[in-house]
Amino acid sequence: MPTSLLQPEFRVDIDYNKCHKCGRCVQQCGWGVYNFNERPIPDDSKCRACHRCVTYCPAHCITIRKNDLALRENANWTAGLRKAVWRQAETGGVMLTGMGNDKPYLNIFDHLVLDACQVTNPSIDPLREPMELRTYLGRKPDSVEVVPDGNGGVRLAEGAGIANNIKLDTPLIFSPMSYGSVSLNVHKSLAMAAERCGILMNTGEGGLHADLYPYQDHVIVQVASGRFGVNPEYLQRGAAIEIKVGQGAKPGIGGHLPGEKINKEVSTTRMIPQGSDAISPAPHHDIYSIEDLRQLIYSLKEASGYKPVGVKIAAVHNVAAIASGIVRAGADYVYLDGFKGGTGAAPQVIRDHIGIPIEIAIAVVDQRLRDEGIRNQASIVAAGSIRSSADMAKALALGADVVAIGSAALMALGCHMCQGCHTGCCSWGLTTQKPELTRRVDPEWGAERLTNLVHAWSHELQEILGALGVNAVESLRGSRERLRAIGLDAQTCEIIGVKPAGM
Amino acid sequence: MCGLMGICDQSGALMSGENAIKAMAVQRDRGNGLGGGYAGYGIYPEFPDHFCFHMMYHDVKAKEEAEAVFDRYFTVDLAEPMPTRAVKGITDAPLLWRYFLQPDPHKLADSEMTAEDFVVHMVMLVNSSIDGAFVASSGKNMGAFKGVGFPEEIGHYYLLEEYEGHTWVGHNRFPTNTPGWWGGAHPFTLLDWSIVHNGEISSYGINSRYLEQFGYKCTLGTDTEVAAYLFDLMLRRHKLPLELACKALASPLWSEIDRMPEAEQAVMRSLRAVYGPGMLNGPFAIVLGFNGGMVALNDRIKLRPLVAARQGSIMMVASEESAMREVLTAPDEVWAPKAGEPVIARIEGMDWPIHGDLHLSASEVSCAVTGVDACDVETVEVS
Ligand code: SF4
Numbered sequence: 001m002p003t004s005l006l007q008p009e010f011r012v013d014i015d016y017n018k019c020h021k022c023g024r025c026v027q028q029c030g031w032g033v034y035n036f037n038e039r040p041i042p043d044d045s046k047c048r049a050c051h052r053c054v055t056y057c058p059a060h061c062i063t064i065r066k067n068d069l070a071l072r073e074n075a076n077w078t079a080g081l082r083k084a085v086w087r088q089a090e091t092g093g094v095m096l097t098g099m100g101n102d103k104p105y106l107n108i109f110d111h112l113v114l115d116a117c118q119v120t121n122p123s124i125d126p127l128r129e130p131m132e133l134r135t136y137l138g139r140k141p142d143s144v145e146v147v148p149d150g151n152g153g154v155r156l157a158e159g160a161g162i163a164n165n166i167k168l169d170t171p172l173i174f175s176p177m178s179y180g181s182v183s184l185n186v187h188k189s190l191a192m193a194a195e196r197c198g199i200l201m202n203t204g205e206g207g208l209h210a211d212l213y214p215y216q217d218h219v220i221v222q223v224a225s226g227r228f229g230v231n232p233e234y235l236q237r238g239a240a241i242e243i244k245v246g247q248g249a250k251p252g253i254g255g256h257l258p259g260e261k262i263n264k265e266v267s268t269t270r271m272i273p274q275g276s277d278a279i280s281p282a283p284h285h286d287i288y289s290i291e292d293l294r295q296l297i298y299s300l301k302e303a304s305g306y307k308p309v310g311v312k313i314a315a316v317h318n319v320a321a322i323a324s325g326i327v328r329a330g331a332d333y334v335y336l337d338g339f340k341g342g343t344g345a346a347p348q349v350i351r352d353h354i355g356i357p358i359e360i361a362i363a364v365v366d367q368r369l370r371d372e373g374i375r376n377q378a379s380i381v382a383a384g385s386i387r388s389s390a391d392m393a394k395a396l397a398l399g400a401d402v403v404a405i406g407s408a409a410l411m412a413l414g415c416h417m418c419q420g421c422h423t424g425c426c427s428w429g430l431t432t433q434k435p436e437l438t439r440r441v442d443p444e445w446g447a448e449r450l451t452n453l454v455h456a457w458s459h460e461l462q463e464i465l466g467a468l469g470v471n472a473v474e475s476l477r478g479s480r481e482r483l484r485a486i487g488l489d490a491q492t493c494e495i496i497g498v499k500p501a502g503m
Numbered sequence: 504m505c506g507l508m509g510i511c512d513q514s515g516a517l518m519s520g521e522n523a524i525k526a527m528a529v530q531r532d533r534g535n536g537l538g539g540g541y542a543g544y545g546i547y548p549e550f551p552d553h554f555c556f557h558m559m560y561h562d563v564k565a566k567e568e569a570e571a572v573f574d575r576y577f578t579v580d581l582a583e584p585m586p587t588r589a590v591k592g593i594t595d596a597p598l599l600w601r602y603f604l605q606p607d608p609h610k611l612a613d614s615e616m617t618a619e620d621f622v623v624h625m626v627m628l629v630n631s632s633i634d635g636a637f638v639a640s641s642g643k644n645m646g647a648f649k650g651v652g653f654p655e656e657i658g659h660y661y662l663l664e665e666y667e668g669h670t671w672v673g674h675n676r677f678p679t680n681t682p683g684w685w686g687g688a689h690p691f692t693l694l695d696w697s698i699v700h701n702g703e704i705s706s707y708g709i710n711s712r713y714l715e716q717f718g719y720k721c722t723l724g725t726d727t728e729v730a731a732y733l734f735d736l737m738l739r740r741h742k743l744p745l746e747l748a749c750k751a752l753a754s755p756l757w758s759e760i761d762r763m764p765e766a767e768q769a770v771m772r773s774l775r776a777v778y779g780p781g782m783l784n785g786p787f788a789i790v791l792g793f794n795g796g797m798v799a800l801n802d803r804i805k806l807r808p809l810v811a812a813r814q815g816s817i818m819m820v821a822s823e824e825s826a827m828r829e830v831l832t833a834p835d836e837v838w839a840p841k842a843g844e845p846v847i848a849r850i851e852g853m854d855w856p857i858h859g860d861l862h863l864s865a866s867e868v869s870c871a872v873t874g875v876d877a878c879d880v881e882t883v884e885v886s
């Protein structure tokens with residue numbers, strides 16, 4: 001019997017007429033595709049189409065193609081399903097994968113269009129006029145209370161105002177990716193870029209490495225079910241604290257970072273023994289209900305000197321009620337992660353079949369909080385496949401205060417979405433701890449690329465605002481009147497509060 | 504595009520409504536004949552402490568029903584048809600009446616409300632439950648005169664030149680988003696405040712959703728309505744000083760805020776962060792009139808015209824300078840107010856702030872301002 005019924009997904013073709021025989025492909029590939037025997041010999045079965053070799057081949061002589069082996073067409077039993085059965089029959093295990101849901105679910109963002117001004121109100125030219133993106137993340141009071149200042153003017157009343165909010169120069173932050181799942185150089189790139197862009201990065205659940213201390217004012221420190229790296233100093237260093245309850249890519253399940261990724265640095269940062277598996281339980285074992293969450297929120301506030309505390313949840317069916325509970329429990333922001341959000345590792349069945357789209361989650365949470373009159377009490381951060389400035393603008397119009405990007409940030413650093421993050425062999429040096437791979441990301445280079453991306457999207461958002469005839473992002477935020485739906489069913493339109501185009 | 508004007512003699516001296524007509528007549532091009540209107544303050548010195556209801560009735564039945572309500576809940580000291588004259592261009596006028604009245608002391612005592620709250624409740628009751636009846640204004644010593652037509656026609660129709668007031672606001676309408684009807688012309692009023700507006704706010708979507716959170720119902724879909732409720736929210740319910748309310752509606756840029764003195768920065772930063780969803784973004788010029796003066800405000804980057812002038816104690820604003828040259832013989836100063844800088848005229852010795860003592864819910868305000876059935880009549884009923 002063959003050891004496997006599975007055929008390679010990709011074909012690696014080298015045009016040996018052009019090949020320099022330099023061996024760079026051998027060195028670049030993290031998956032061990034190449035052997036070198038006078039010339040590079042690829043093993044197709046190991047290729048994940050990450051294009052590291054293609055990018056670095058000086059002769060441009062490598063072509064990666066889909067392995068077009070014809071399987072008899074079956075719209076029901078797709079090739080993917082058949083291969084999964086073969087794989088599981090082989091291993092008896094849960095299939096793991098990385099990055100976000102790749103199934104062709106309806107993408108609501110792609111069915112929403114934005115408005116523009118014509119005649120009755122003017123559009124605004126962002127190249128000539130100020131176009132403001134500044135955003136304050138956190139709990140806002142219902143009103144602004146002022147008292148006379150004794151000199152004929154007024155000043156804020158004691159305790160009034162938004163002192164506890166975090167200023168963001170643009171409504172875009174980096175989503176949590178833990179040190180351990182990504183490399184320290186990735187963390188440094190994110191932290192440096194966050195500082196340069198006036199935004200935030202997020203430690204994820206793996207603690208804060210000492211090298212990031214200089215950037216701590218631009219770092220959200222996360223507290224997840226494994227409590228890795230959490231101590232009073234960690235809480236006090238962060239600009240904000242985030243309790244991670246769930247993740248869009250794997251709602252309801254915990255995490256598992258294999259011992260191989262726990263090197264000395266990761267072990268120190270996470271405060272766990274070197275080489276031991278880092279297991280995050282599915283629930284927080286001190287949060288079995290909303291009142292427990294409230295206690296944790298306030299313990300963290302106490303421990304940190306009243307820093308803003310956010311709660312990250314996966315977008316699930318009952319997300320509106322859950323978010324409302326979170327806000328009432330005292331959270332300063334609710335982080336909603338849609339079902340297309342990325343992950344370093346998740347069971348494929350969970351990633352592809354659990355949760356709801358972020359567009360719906362934003363809309364129902366925003367509306368619910370408004371209906372309850374508590375919308376101002378917490379910001380909404382939306383993530384889970386924000387792929388462009390257009391997605392960002394639409395997410396804001398649906399009601400998000402801020403969007404967060406993870407996959408897009410990794411792509412800025414070279415990620416090609418090969419979905420091999422869980423293997424620890426990322427050829428791009430991102431989701432790996434192997435020193436020969438992690439050094440591929442120079443933090444200075446990474447920070448520059450991330451900064452460029454954030455600036456580019458911000459400029460595009462400014463263009464969109466200008467077309468909409470407003471010059472501050474708060475006038476787009478929650479303004480669903482500026483969105484129209486094309487090709488969405490009436491019920492979805494109603495749920496997200498957007499009229500069909502033409503109305 | 505619309506045209507507007509406001510004039511206020513801060514000494515409290517009275518001027519003829521002719522001034523308001525003249526100021527609007529030169530701005531005729533700014534409207535299309537589908538709506539014009541005025542509000543005058545200090546015009547009923549013979550009834551300074553009576554609420555004056557300016558009523559529009561579509562038919563006699565509506566009038567009878569409304570009068571039954573007035574008779575039941577108020578002491579009506581004078582009821583008379585609005586003086587009007589035939590004017591070319593004005594057709595299809597509703598029945599126009601005015602009533603000088605005061606809440607019936609027993610009914611008022613039973614209701615356990617202030618007189619102002621009581622009046623707003625009655626305005627809502629009439630607007631929402633009597634088909635074809637609309638309260639155009641309900642304040643003391645003031646009145647709104649509005650309808651479908653060019654403003655100078657409307658002014659002559661109502662014989663405005665025969666009234667004398669210390670403050671006047673006027674409006675010429677070029678409706679692009681709502682059809683012209685008599686009640687829908689500007690100014691919109693609640694008790695003795697009135698609002699006229701030129702613009703189309705690009706942030707309407709979030710402004711109205713923000714207001715809904717506080718219970719206001721934006722039923723007309725007009726920007727003026729939104730502006731009126733935002734003033735109500737900030738001035739009356741949140742008790743913000745007028746200057747700060749203006750700064751919230753037409754916020755300074757962050758770059759300007761960052762250059763302010765520390766304490767002011769803290770106030771402005773909070774103001775923008777908290778009232779950001781209420782910021783009126785897009786082109787507008789607004790005049791808010793009340794029994795104590797007026798305030799005129801432009802959007803944050805001045806996308807709609809607003810010019811101001813001062814002549815002695817008289818402050819005047821208009822969409823076009825010509826309006827002021829028409830009215831003021833020798834202005835001491837004519838200037839273009841900066842974007843977001845309110846022009847405030849206050850009459851010496853008159854009360855301030857505006858209606859800080861009302862106890863109305865947001866939906867009551869919505870209903871009373873628009874005259875649209877925005878509220879549940881059950882909750883309106885006053886025994
Ligand atoms: S990197 Fe390109 S040129 Fe170099 S050995 Fe590999 S295929 Fe040949």
Ligand code: SF4
Pocket residue numbers: 050098099410414415416417418419420421422425426427428429430431
């Ligand atoms: S991070 Fe690396 S392993 Fe993961 S998808 Fe991107 S390129 Fe592949």
